[in-house]
Amino acid sequence: MDQFLEFISSNLQLFYILILAIFIGFELIKNVPTVLHTPLMSGANALSGVVIVGAILVMLQSNPEDYLALSLGFIAVVLGIINVVGGFAVTDRMLQMFKKKK
Amino acid sequence: MSITLSILYLIATVTFVVGLKMLGHPETAKKGNLTSAIGMGVAIVGTILLAEKEVPTIIYILIGSAIAVGGIIGWIIAIKVEMTKMPELVSLFNGFGGASALLIGIVEFNKNIGVDSSEKASISIIATIIAAIIIGSITFTGSLVAWAKLNGSMNDIRFPKYNLINNILFIGLVAFATYIAVLNTDSAILMYGLLAASLVYGFLFVVPIGGADMPVVISLLNSLTGIAAAITGILYNNMVMLVGGILVGSAGLILTFAMCKAMNRSLASVIFGAFGGADVAAGSGSTVGGTVKKTSASDSAVLLNYSDNVVIVPGYGLAVAQAQHVIHELEELLTSKGVNVKYAIHPVAGRMPGHMNVLLAESNVDYDKLVEMDDINPSFPNTDVVLVVGANDVVNPAAHNDPSSPIYGMPILDVENAKHIIVNKRSMKPGYAGIENELFFNQKTNMLFGDAKDALTELVSELKNM
Numbered sequence: 001m002d003q004f005l006e007f008i009s010s011n012l013q014l015f016y017i018l019i020l021a022i023f024i025g026f027e028l029i030k031n032v033p034t035v036l037h038t039p040l041m042s043g044a045n046a047l048s049g050v051v052i053v054g055a056i057l058v059m060l061q062s063n064p065e066d067y068l069a070l071s072l073g074f075i076a077v078v079l080g081i082i083n084v085v086g087g088f089a090v091t092d093r094m095l096q097m098f099k100k101k102k
Numbered sequence: 103m104s105i106t107l108s109i110l111y112l113i114a115t116v117t118f119v120v121g122l123k124m125l126g127h128p129e130t131a132k133k134g135n136l137t138s139a140i141g142m143g144v145a146i147v148g149t150i151l152l153a154e155k156e157v158p159t160i161i162y163i164l165i166g167s168a169i170a171v172g173g174i175i176g177w178i179i180a181i182k183v184e185m186t187k188m189p190e191l192v193s194l195f196n197g198f199g200g201a202s203a204l205l206i207g208i209v210e211f212n213k214n215i216g217v218d219s220s221e222k223a224s225i226s227i228i229a230t231i232i233a234a235i236i237i238g239s240i241t242f243t244g245s246l247v248a249w250a251k252l253n254g255s256m257n258d259i260r261f262p263k264y265n266l267i268n269n270i271l272f273i274g275l276v277a278f279a280t281y282i283a284v285l286n287t288d289s290a291i292l293m294y295g296l297l298a299a300s301l302v303y304g305f306l307f308v309v310p311i312g313g314a315d316m317p318v319v320i321s322l323l324n325s326l327t328g329i330a331a332a333i334t335g336i337l338y339n340n341m342v343m344l345v346g347g348i349l350v351g352s353a354g355l356i357l358t359f360a361m362c363k364a365m366n367r368s369l370a371s372v373i374f375g376a377f378g379g380a381d382v383a384a385g386s387g388s389t390v391g392g393t394v395k396k397t398s399a400s401d402s403a404v405l406l407n408y409s410d411n412v413v414i415v416p417g418y419g420l421a422v423a424q425a426q427h428v429i430h431e432l433e434e435l436l437t438s439k440g441v442n443v444k445y446a447i448h449p450v451a452g453r454m455p456g457h458m459n460v461l462l463a464e465s466n467v468d469y470d471k472l473v474e475m476d477d478i479n480p481s482f483p484n485t486d487v488v489l490v491v492g493a494n495d496v497v498n499p500a501a502h503n504d505p506s507s508p509i510y511g512m513p514i515l516d517v518e519n520a521k522h523i524i525v526n527k528r529s530m531k532p533g534y535a536g537i538e539n540e541l542f543f544n545q546k547t548n549m550l551f552g553d554a555k556d557a558l559t560e561l562v563s564e565l566k567n568m
Contacts, residue, residue: 007226014336014344021345024119025352032126034449034474037357037456042192043125043135044353045324047118048199050142050346051331054206056149057338059165062209064158069209074164076205078172079198084146086176087195088139090183095132097185097463 046087052080110148111342117141189454193249200241203330207234237330243304325354364449366512392543403564409486419492423554430465448496482519
């Protein structure tokens with residue numbers, strides 16, 4: 001328990017950001033019309049690909065001889081970037097369809 | 103972390119917030135997506151080029167090739183995918199994001215706790231790593247199952263008492279995780295045990311869920327991927343990951359709630375309860391009887407031709423049959439004959455939220471013709487013909503008048519108030535959980551059996567000859 005409290009107090013800033021971000025997320029999405037739900041979801045999906053930053057950090061911090069860490073990191077980067085590039089590209093394609101009618 | 107990199111992360115974080123905001127409005131959506139994409143690019147490039155310590159060239163080469171390979175794969179998938187397959191695609195990408203988080207968790211476990219660590223990590227770090235592994239794994243297998251089910255390569259499997267089994271497994275998972283964290287163990291075997299248990303839970307969690315409930319599952323998994331990313335962000339004290347992940351997490355949760363509301367379920371019943379389960383369906387004892395009236399394409403064409411107001415109700419059957427272009431053709435043809443045609447869009451029609459809107463947009467249907475449920479319901483009594491294409495549960499009157507039905511209380515499109523109803527279905531097979539639909543036995547209903555694309559094509563050619 002002490003350790004837990006210590007973790008919170010030493011990362012207080014982190015928790016402020018965490019809580020505020022939750023509220024921002026709720027507020028941003030609250031009134032989105034049904035028509036945009038699918039693009040919104042795939043756009044948000046692309047954003048969750050931000051996990052790739054962590055995957056890159058894993059590789060950057062690995063010892064070049066640590067083959068296990070490097071190969072796991074490599075797969076993580078590949079999967080993360082597929083999520084990012086694919087997600088943004090397909091969202092763009094979808095929104096293009098909504099746009100051309102007007 | 104260098105100051106430049108911190109500032110780049112700050113910029114990226116702001117583009118995520120602004121981009122997501124813009125994505126919520128039809129006029130700015132495209133720019134919003136682009137804004138976030140640029141921010142993401144900045145964060146990725148910054149992370150690589152502004153590394154804290156000296157990094158061997160070979161690692162840069164590896165990172166570069168990983169990005170090139172994955173980037174090309176992602177791009178090709180995005181360009182080639184059919185719009186009817188969007189739910190599958192989002193699930194697949196979700197799974198990739200989750201897998202990425204879980205791999206990071208494994209490496210960090212080895213580094214901080216397991217074999218490679220020099221000193222014991224604090225309980226908070228262990229808890230964070232474990233959370234990343236658990237949530238990443240559940241998202242990974244859960245999304246892959248959702249993907250497999252959506253593309254038809256896996257059927258719903260329902261074990262007896264599967265709810266009980268899943269809930270016990272879930273509680274066991276939490277207990278196991280707490281045990282590892284408190285024990286502060288360096289045992290890789292325990293970690294891999296936890297990994298395996300999480301993967302199994304993710305699988306079992308989605309396997310019993312029926313097709314019509316997919317919109318809820320997909321948005322829930324989407325939210326979970328975001329949370330997994332945010333947790334890895336805490337691990338690295340990395341703000342762009344934290345904020346980006348949490349934004350997706352809470353946005354996904356909002357959509358999940360919206361879907362739950364549209365299906366009249368609580369989120370608790372989605373996660374822990376009877377979710378499209380056989381247990382519930384067994385409770386609906388009332389059988390619907392009566393005779394079904396079959397109709398032909400030519401009779402339907404006559405009916406439609408001499409109507410003033412027609413409402414089309416599209417459902418998943420439309421997507422499966424790839425009939426979005428034919429239906430637009432039908433709509434244009436009727437409009438040219440002076441018929442007023444609208445589409446009624448139920449919030450959970452299709453297999454993901456807003457799925458029908460995307461399909462109809464693909465075939466160039468006018469935005470103004472798509473009417474949401476609450477706006478179109480009052481106009482059904484003045485509607486001459488409702489054409490239901492491949493939709494079932496969202497037009498089932500049992501939601502209003504049969505308290506024993508599993509979907510009782512779910513908001514539906516009140517098509518039974520229209521003067522005539524034409525239902526296009528492949529067969530009399532009921533929708534999810536085997537609920538009969540008394541609408542099909544309604545005096546006013548004519549059943550037009552057949553694949554949506556074939557039936558509509560025939561309808562169009564009949565109309566052209568009139």
